[in-house]
Amino acid sequence: MEFALVCTRISILVLLLALSSPCKFIQSPMYFGPLKFLQSTSSASLDFGKIFFNPPSAVLRPQSPKEISQLLNFLGASSFNKVTVAARGAGHSIHGQAQALNGIVVEMESLPNSIKIHKKGDGESECSYADVSGGTFWVELLRETLKEGLAPRSWTDYLYLSVGGTLSNGGISGQTFKYGPQISNVLQLDVVTGKGEIVTCSPTQSSELFYAALGGLGQFGIITSARILLQDAPQKVKWIRAFYDDFEMFMEEQQLLISMADKVDYVEGFIILNEQSLHSFFSSFPSNPDFMPHLHSGSPAVYYCIEFAVHYPFDDEESKIDDVFEVITRKLRFMRPFIYSVEVSYFDFLNRVRMEEMSLRSSGLWDVSHPWLNMFVPRSGITQFRDLLLENISPSTFEGPILIYPILKDKWNANMSAMLPEDSTSPGKENVVFVVAILRSANPNTCSTKCLKGLLHQNRLIVEAATNPRIGAKQYLPHYSHQGLWSEHFGGRWNRFLARKSKFDPLHILAPGQGIFSRVSPHSTE
Incomplete structure (x- = not known):
């Protein structure tokens, strides 16, 4: 009864807004009966992760920021104290962050593309x-x-x-x-x-x-x-991949490359677990590798690859790039002769993952569940994290890439809300942090619902172990089940986060899918 009453109130709210303003609403047939438009809210109830499915009561397709403002002003001044609002861009979130159960999703792509x-x-x-x-x-x-x-x-x-x-x-x-x-x-x-x-x-x-x-x-x-x-913008990019069988050397050489910022423009790394990951890893790279026959014979060995790029100077002097390439590679200790290089346009290099997407779409493996996990790991804990990861996954059956590459903390502004690991042993001294992106796919042909739940459980175990002081990692694109864990995530900045929330969104209307705050009544004394 109460649920039906809430739904009715939401429908009245949306209908009033639709009739009294130029806002473009797409209304759910579940709640609005005959008041249907050509589209429904179904697309706003899912995301790239395909793990959470939280249907909103309505979708707003604004034509200007003013329409978003009108919606939020109305909700803040009304008695509809259970209605929340989530902004949705590409819908590429993993854990329902852009969803709003029984709330309103704002489709940002409908804003004029200016x-x-x-x-x-x-x-x-x-x-x-x-x-x-x-x-x-x-x-x-x-x-x-x-x-x-x-x-x-x-x-x-x-x-x-x-x-x-x-x-x-x-x-x-x-x-x-x-x-x-x-x-x-x-x-x-x-x-x-x-x-x-x-x-x-x-x-x-x-x-x-x-x-x-x-x-x-x-x-x-x-x-x-x-x-x-x-x-x-450069015109072309020299794109290089070099392979390693030693993890510490792999780590050290990534750090060497980022120390040469005057020569190197891009650095990432990958863990190669099996034949499938090797092939998917090269799907966007226009070169035919002849690397790692041991993988094909079922060896359990784990390999690593550093990917880096050098931009062509704006005068497009090819000899200059070759000189830079030689200077860099002379300092590296990769498994010879396993180094590959290609030259591509700047656009094609930046858009390289699109090629992987097309390959996955053609095999039906793009629109599947993605139990991804993204972590920031301090340099002091990266070897322990690698060991933790390999203890919790099965290298022979893992599907998807694992990225690992360094960033520098001093390139981030601490006033921003994003969190990096805090160095508890020597605060402010450790500047290098590694991004680890565990981007596995749950192939429905081989991974059932029970299997997907198992992968999510593995992720939780990794997060619990990695965020303790021994490793000191933080989640990137974080997902936690209750506010206590969010408080731990933000650590010493949690009170600042709370104060900003109170100042800019005191009724906790925005971003309910993050699971940080519960909606507050406008008449609450909180």
Whole structure:
């Protein structure tokens, strides 16, 4: 009875908004009977993880930030104190972070796809930048900036993600050691707070909201526009992969490469567990490897690969790149002769994961459950983490890549909400942190529902062991089941996180899928 009453109130709310404003709502047939449009809320009840399925009561497709503001203002002033709101970009979250059970999902891609490029020297521009709407995909921004010979400095591996989505988390890839994460390359944001206020913020204007929203998991506001720092774009990239059979050497040489930031532009690494991971690893790399016959004979050996890239200078002098390549490789101790290099366009290099996506789609392995786990691991604990990982997975049956590569803590701003490991033994001394991305797929042909639950349980065991002081890791794209664990995740910054939530979203309307806060009544004394 109470559930039906709540649903009725929600339907009345959405209907009133739809009738009294230009907001475009897609309404669920479950709650709105004959009041149907051509689309339903089904797409907003799932994500790339395909682990959680939380249907909203309605989906808003805003045509402007003002419509998002109207919705949040209405909810904040009304008695509908159970309604929450989640922003959804590309729907690439893993654990239902962009879902809103019985709430309202805001489809950010419906905002006008505006990209305005400002080149250094034009007017008062001291640097080149792009103003881009929050629902725009990074690949769209790349295409437009390349027309002007420019590009953002920092990327994610996969470009079909929304600008607002990655900025709400961090945005990392092999360029992060050099330029910092994407959230360190933003000059300004437009944010609709949980109170419905539309705020333009930057390091010098409404700075607390600016830093809160960057890496803030959508808890403080919805990013509707961002000003992204740009640089001159290279034309080509020399893309190299070298193989190792020694983990410590693999770690040391990644750190060596990131120390040569004047020569190296990108560094990532991979753990090679089996034949399947080797083949998928090379699906986007335009070279035919003749590496690792031992894998094919069933050897349990684990191998490692460093992937790095050097951008062609803007004058495109090939001999200069060859000289740089020789200087770098002379310092490396990879398994000779197992090194492979190719030259590709800058766009094709940045869009390399798209090739892997197409391969997985063709085999029906893209739209499956993805029990992914992403961790930040301090250098002092990375060997222990590797051992922990291999104790908890089966190398022979593991499906999907495992990425491992270094970033530098001093490229991150501590005022932002994103969390890196804290060095408990010598605070502030350990600058190197490793990203570990365990990107397995639950193939429905070989992994049942019980199997998927087992993989998620394995992830929880890894997180529990890795986040203790012995290793000192933190989750990236974190997922926790209750607020106590969130408090542990943020550690000494938890009180700041609470204060910012109270200031910018006091009724806890936003981002319910993160599972951090429960909705508060506007009439509550809390």
